[in-house]
Amino acid sequence: MKNPLTISVLAAISWLFFALVVTVSAIRSGPTFDSSIMSLLPKSDQQPVVQMAVEQMSDRFSKRLILLLSADNEGKARAATSQLAGDLATLLDISKIDWHIDDKQIERIQQESYPYRFSILDKASRELLLAGKQKQIQDRALLRLYNPLSMGQTSLIDDPFGLFTEMSLTRKNELNIQASNSLLKVTGTEVPTYMIMLTLAGDPFSPAVQEKVLGEITAHSMSLKQAGITLRMSGMLLHAEAGARQASHEISTIGIGSLLGIIVMILWVFRQFRPVVLMLFPVVVGCLTAAAVTMLVFGRVHLITFAFGAGLVGVSIDYALHFLCERHASSSGSVLRKILPGLLLGLFSSVTAYAAQAFTPFPGLQQMAVFSVVGLVASWLTVVLWFPLLTNNDAQRTLTAVNKLDIVRHYFPRVEGSPILIVLLLIMVGISVTLIIGSKSLDDIRLLQTSPESLLMQEKEVQKILGGSSSSQFLLIDEDSLEECLQKEEQIIPLLDSLKEQGLLLGYQAVSQQLPSYQRQTENIVLIKQLYTQHLNSFYDKLHIANEKLLEASSTLEQATMFQLSPELWLKQQESEMWQDLIVTYDGEAAATIIRFTGIISDDAKQKLMGLANKDRGVTYIDQVQNISDLMSNYRNVFTSWIVMAYFCVLLVLVFRYKTQVWRVILPPLLASLFTLALLVHLEQGLNLFHLMALILVLGIGLDMGIFLAETGESSHTWLAVSLSTYTSLLAFGLLALSDTPVLHHFGLTVLIGLVAVLLLALIMRKNNTIGVVQI
């Protein structure tokens, strides 16, 4: 007798030690929490170049934080901008801060592009030349000379027709920004508005980065407000921070609420404080071990994984409750023997269901699978290894709650011998199936947007003011060389211009606007040479410029036409900096570029762009939002098949064990799932992946319930255990229905409805109807 006890003590201690080591090593690796919905989603199954483009775009957007400061007068806005930017610039978490441009930089930008004034032409000049309207170019140059406003006139010898001036005047920034007295002023606003653009050094989801950067901004926000300055911001950092804040707020309110509810109930049932501690013990070990392993495997834990996983309490608490309830009816030595088959089968069914998620291609689901499986196994082991030792000396006694529950149960109708109930259930099944078949799916990723409305509004406002471009919708040009990409862009651009004229497109940005193809540059030079031959003479005549200057101008042209802007040179230019990421890749063998769009693309424009992409193999229209929504729907289907398969396996095992009585175990969770889905279709207008994920939990808890009941022959203590575990799960998960985070809300509501249904169904499908403690 002594030997097995030592072994069990040893096993219990080694298990706890192991859990501790795993947890400590995870903490040492630096825990990171993630709240981006995107990171829960699978990597695109598209070609590598598309993936690269998508990543490049989203990386750039996720690391950017834009601040706009507005005031009713220039001086205030400028002073506040300099002050805030100056303080932010000292932060190590910011790798780059753009808010200032000095005149040397502006001069350099001008000087860099001046040599290419004949090979890079503005759109209007080129169109005039192509249309043979050289005379208009000459007139335009004359007008400029007589214009009272000097608009950066260049030399009448180097560039008599002012081509460089035209080009620089029409050249745009990526955003509606101009340099104003060395600061970046937003154009087209009613009150003076200045911009500061931050590029983060680290991950926007890192709490440290959020705290430092946003902390610094918050520190200024009070004095900005007092000074009458409006601060508007846009960037992933804000959404990440809001997500984390909301989640932690909800965890602390909903979480604490549910914990209190659970503790009060346990105290009432057991009339002792010890069971509360005992119950929490496996839950804590389970959650910590699960979080630690997930962190070690994936590098970071997603908040939704954590919420889902923490809700695992509901399942893992089953084991503890089951043990504790049974312990009151059985002696210390016999309890484990009695319930071990049930516990094993329960663990098996849950683990099977959760492990199935690991095979889906969703990183989020894989995380949850790992978290759940590890958490369940850890809690289970803690109960099985530690509880016999911890409850060794407890006395056997009947709980009053058991009797009360028995009385309540007795008045509950049973399906057996009640044809009305059977008919009623059949009707409900019929209605549910009809509803589910006719349901829509809600796979649009935007519905899952977790950010608060005010933040989204602000973001939209900033993007509108700045004319920012979308990171998720763009054209990808994929060719054998950069030159071919640029040529392809030049072919597409007239189409984009016509969309713009029709008002379908607000604007677009392409590399070829800054760096024309060699082909285009050569064409331009030929056009300019024609212009000089035909019109320079008469132009100079009109201005009474001496003939010798004509030769001078011609030789300047000859020299200047030697210059063509190569990609290598362009990349070295200061101005190319903000356009460089339009080039996804370019080397000797392949190249890809992006055409970005301003604002949100209308459906009409989208159709046209897709049509354009379909006609040309080298052009792809990428709509990342749509792609992800499609993937969601795709994986919702995959996921459904996985659940069905997993449960089929469980069913086989259960049939083998319970023979004809298997319906009592299987039907409650199955019918509950059906009713829940139908009710969700009615309440939430459709189903998405997260509803289904929660349904696994309902199935898991429901099956556990059935298995435990069947294993103990529906003993009163088991009824108490399953009722308590339903109650705790309802509190732990069901309360998530109150969450403002859509994913958590979907999840919570499903569990709430599902668990209530499971318990009711299990009750009406019960076998025994006796009052009193049934001892087996």
Place this chain on the structure above:
Amino acid sequence: MYILLWPIISSADISVEKLSNIVTSPEYLEGGFSQEKYLSELEATLSSSGVFSYQRDSSIRWETLEPIKNVLMMSPQSIINIQGGIEIAKMDLKSNPAVAIFSDIFFSVLTAEWETLSTYFSLSGTLVDEQWQVELLPVDKSMTQVMSRVALKGDTLLRELIFYEKNGDRTTIHFENLSQ
């Protein structure tokens, strides 16, 4: 009447208040102009003349009659070039921030928006017997790339304006036959 509202800082003890007493700001003004543009590179001067009119806060019509015929319609939103009654070019200032600045300055000089001018320039000058001279120096260094200095002269109205450019070019405009 209106053209002198800015703070003239240096000599003759002038102030915005004093200037405000001298000038009023007409809703409408028209007159003739003669313009000389000196091109330093060619050491040549291009002369032109014409008529202009403005509605305060809304538009300036600048019509060159000699040696070429051209109408420039300026508003805070756009600059339109009209030749022979046909609009030949229109520039939307919202999408051309650089031009917008010049237009803003020209507008402010002609229609006496001193508040606006003071955001671009530091102002100094003299005021003697209701005759004034003012010099504007850009505070924004990026602007000196094109406009190094502006000189204005007038009494109750602006009479002469000279834009100096960095490359040595300058544009002198004389106003005459002004009527409100």
